[in-house]
Amino acid sequence: MSIRTCEELSDRLDELLGWRKKEITDIKGLVDAAASAGSRRTSLLRCGVAILYAHWEGFIKEAATSYLEFVSRKQLPYNELAPNFVAVGIKSLLNRASQSKRASDHNELVTFFLTKMKERSSLPHKAGIDTESNLSSKVLREIIEKLGFDYSFYVTKEHLINENLVKKRNTIAHGSYLLIDAASFGELVFECSVSAQLAHRVG
Helix, strand or coil: CCCCCHHHHHHHHHHHHHHHHHHHHHHHHHHHHCCCCCHHHHHHHHHHHHHHHHHHHHHHHHHHHHHHHHHHCCCCEHHHCCHHHHHHHCHHHHHHHHHCCCHHHHHHHHHHHHHCCCCECCCCCCCCCCCCCCCCHHHHHHHHHHCCCCCHHHHCCHHHHHHHHHHHHHHHHCCCCCCCCHHHHHHHHHHHHHHHHHHHHHC
16 A cells, blocks of 8 residues: 555555564463463473564564655655755765765756756655664664654663673574563563554554
């Protein structure tokens, strides 16, 4: 379904978030219902971290892509877009000019700003947002700045994202044994839920 209106964007975000919240709640329930110690709860906690990370990356990627599509389908003139979206629209020009020593490439970029800013924009959204398969705070900042949002909410969450979620997920996903305690998992569930809700409201 194409995303052309605020309502369609909101519906898409609801859809992306709804099934993820349910699955995380189900896993949290299994963890809480398991015995306070033992291999079953340990296994559930390790699985829970891996799945929680998958939902964290998946939601941010799909929600950001949906928002980019929403802006793209408006086809506003470049001079009516925020600077971050102008940068998205002419990324190939910027890359070519920055990597080239040819005057023609530099001239093409300057010509765009002088003569084409009133043309309808074309923002590539079908390729989606690149999370680099490792959604650290550094990658998250790039995504948020690409979309023109305020990153300040996540500044205090950087340690939790990098150390408690991404690093632990990588350790588990790469086959190493890592013991996860229930309190840490509960904190991750809460923080990821807050972050997802914030992303939903921003969208």
